[in-house]
Amino acid sequence: MLNLPDTFIEKYQKLLGKEKAAALFESMNQETKKAYRINSLKAHQKVSxxxxxxxxxxxxxxxxxxxxxxxxxxxxxVYSQDPAAMFPAYLAQIEPGQKVLDLCAAPGGKTTALGEALQNAGLxxxxxxSxxxxxxxxxxxxxxxxxxALITNDDSFALAKVFPEFFDVILVDAPCSGEGMFRxxxxxxxxxxxxxxxTCRKRQQEILTEAVKxxxxxGKLVYSTCTFSPEEDEEIVAWLVKTFQMTIEPTQVESKKISHGQARFVDDNLPELDRTLRLWPxxxxxxxxxxAVLRMPGESSPIDSKKEKKKKKKKRSALLNKDERDWVEKVLSNFNLPDFLTDWPSKALVSHDHVFIPAYKQSTKGLKVINNGVELGLLKKKRFEPGHQLAEVLAQVDQTQVVELQSNEEYRKYLHGETLRVKSELRGFVLVAYHDFIFSFGKITGNGVLKNFYPKGLRTMKG
Incomplete structure (x- = not known):
């Protein structure tokens, strides 16, 4: 039984009335709702x-x-996610090819949905x-x-310096008081x-001031929180409208399970606040x-094709040399590549022996970059070793160079990092799957031993 603060109870009794507030308080002592999304990018989607x-x-x-x-x-x-938390990315209505920013992205539920909607096109x-x-x-x-994806570890101020007036869509799932997560x-x-x-309201305004830049x-701003507080919800949206002349977009979502924001909570002179959505437990x-979905004033200018071509011709010193391309080709030729990887020889770069295709090719000076694009693997002495990220990307198309683990015991041993002996005619690097779900690379030796390439940082305790 949650021990809700008296000031919290009084606040929502005043906002909602005693009957609706009682329903809110009662719901906070019920079981949480669990849900999952199926990844449409993957070739095999039949889940159990x-x-x-x-x-x-x-x-x-x-x-x-x-x-x-x-x-x-x-x-x-699949991605396990609170069903209510699925709505911000859905309402962003992302189109392939757009430039999208998820500003407060971890752990990645909304980000994976945004990336999925882009269909490997755009940024x-x-x-x-953190x-x-x-x-x-x-x-x-x-x-x-x-x-x-370009993954960064920065604040909104640093990003504003590198990406002025750059994005088509920005999602800000802002740090908040977390009232919606009490149960x-x-x-x-x-x-x-x-x-x-x-305090949260002030921090949200600081974040958004830089975000709109x-x-x-x-462009489109999707603002979301996991709190009920009007100070952090309708009041912030009203502030965005008045400060930056943004307009509140209708969401076209109607359901008995979904409520709308309330202008009466903040400003009856801004009835468009009723276009925002509130999901109550x-x-x-x-x-x-x-x-809330908001639109910046003005019209997006079309991409300057000449400018884009000029960017593409920018000299890069980290292109693969012929020998390096041959070593990579020797491995990749055994696998079916998604369309966006077929021209890897002209796109792949190498940095500290890591071979990758960058998602963003321009300068990221001033940013803490965690990952840029897709890593194909690692160059070693006159050979190439494919990386884990590539295995997950290759699972987007049907593959033949796959070894299927035959039991839950084999699967758990592989997740633990153990080598296995397998019955397979395949040799060399293979994709490893269980129940047809590709999840790793492995390498089969001449005597049928499957060497384990599941990353050490992801390995589990033996179960």
Missing amino acids: YSNAQAVPFIPNAYYGEVKGEDPEWVSGT LVANEI SVRVKALRENLERWGISN KNPDAVSYWSPDYVL KLRPG QDDLGEGQFV
Whole structure:
């Protein structure tokens, strides 16, 4: 039973009335709603979980529980996510080829959805200010097979200097007081206070002031929080409208499980606030969430093709030499490549022996870059060793150079980092799968031993 602060109870009784507030408080003591999304980028999508109950509006999303060692999760075929938290990325309505920024991205639930919508075309900048949480972000984007992401570990101020008026869409899932997560994370109740709400509001305004500098004229800002607080929700949206002359876009989402924002909470003279969305836990969709879609004034100017060509001709000293291309080709020729990788010889660069295809080719000076694009693998003495990220990307198309693990025991041993003896005519580098879910590279020796190339940082305790 949650021990809600008296000031919290009084606040929402005043905002909602005693009957609706009581329903909110009661819902906070009920079980959380769990759901998952299926990755449409992967070639194999037949999962073992039930798809009997779909999450409203969200493509390929269903209620159900996912375990972290299931092959569906390890292979990046599913992502476990609060169903309410799926809506900000969905409402962004991303189109392939756009330039998209997820400003507060970790652990990556919304980011994977944005990257999936881009379909390996355009650019996704995924930023996380925490040096600890950005590691989880990178792992999740790698697992999902996102090939066109620039992952950064910076604040909004640093990004604004590098990307002025650059992005078509920016998603800001802002740090907040977390009222919508009370039943999922009861510890959040302990640090809630009216003063903390105001502190969060100030921080959100600071983040957004820099965020809008990165939007193209006519660009779209998706603002979301996991709190109910009008100070951090409707009030912030009203501030964006008045300060930056932004307009609130209609969301075209109507459901008994989804409510709208309330102008009466903040400013009755701005009825467009009712276009925003509020997801309450008592409506039985998921946890608490607030989402607003706003448009910057002006019109996006078309891309200057001459300028783009000039950028592409910029001299790069890190291109692969002939021998290096031959070593990479010797390995890649055994696998079916997605269309966006077929021209890798002209795109691949090498840095400290790491071979990669950059998502962003221009200067990132001043930014802490965690990953840029897709890493193909590592150059060693007169040979090439394919990388884990490449394995997850290759799972987007059907493959023949695959060894299928035959039992749960073999699968768990492989996740633990052990070598296995397999019955296969294949030799050399292979993709490793369990229940048809590709999740790693391996290498079969002449005597049928499958050497383990599952990354050490992802390996599990032996179970």
